[in-house]
Amino acid sequence: MHLQLDQARNGPFRWRDAVRVAAADLRRDEALVPDGVDCEGSLTFTGPDFLLQTRLRYRHRLRCDRCLTAYEEDVDLPLAFVVTADVVDGPPAADGAGDGHGARELEPEDLSTLAAVDGAVDLFRLVCEQVELNVPMKPTCDPGCRGLCPQCGVDRNRKACACVAERVDPRWAGLEAVRERLADNLSS
Ligand SMILES: [Zn+2]
Ligand SMILES: [Zn+2]
Numbered sequence: 001m002h003l004q005l006d007q008a009r010n011g012p013f014r015w016r017d018a019v020r021v022a023a024a025d026l027r028r029d030e031a032l033v034p035d036g037v038d039c040e041g042s043l044t045f046t047g048p049d050f051l052l053q054t055r056l057r058y059r060h061r062l063r064c065d066r067c068l069t070a071y072e073e074d075v076d077l078p079l080a081f082v083v084t085a086d087v088v089d090g091p092p093a094a095d096g097a098g099d100g101h102g103a104r105e106l107e108p109e110d111l112s113t114l115a116a117v118d119g120a121v122d123l124f125r126l127v128c129e130q131v132e133l134n135v136p137m138k139p140t141c142d143p144g145c146r147g148l149c150p151q152c153g154v155d156r157n158r159k160a161c162a163c164v165a166e167r168v169d170p171r172w173a174g175l176e177a178v179r180e181r182l183a184d185n186l187s188s
Helices: 123-133 170-187
Strands: 002-004 013-019 037-045 050-063 070-084 112-115 120-122
Touching (some): 002 123, 037 123
Parallel strands (some): 070 112
Antiparallel strands (some): 002 120, 013 037
């Protein structure tokens, strides 16, 4: 889906669309978006640039970094971008508010800038990039997830294992050997 900048020349252009995102569309394979992305927004001509405001709502499926279980999470992502008309064939601003595309009046630091290509914004690409960016570095199914036991591999959220209790603290391993030797001497 492409958003034509010209659609906003005579007033804000609003849209709402369901964007299907397949696993192959994403460069990161940690995330899946099984139900697609509900994408709504508006494009406003601010001269010479455009303001793109959008809200993405979807449910992504991730794999927990600690217990490796797949889990789902709802995402509600409000976004705003300054869209600059491309230099190649972008029509000059109608109100004469500067003929230079080099004019960068509207560039607050909290807004990302997007460059339009052939007078349009590729919304599909934008959605895919945002889904990718929104995958956490270390996804966790729950802040209290206890993860897998590093020794026996059991999911410690589901089952308790005795590994930690049985294991001798390595700092005491030397003493343990001495104690065994003493015990042998005493019994002989
Ligand atoms: Zn987990
Ligand atoms: Zn264990």
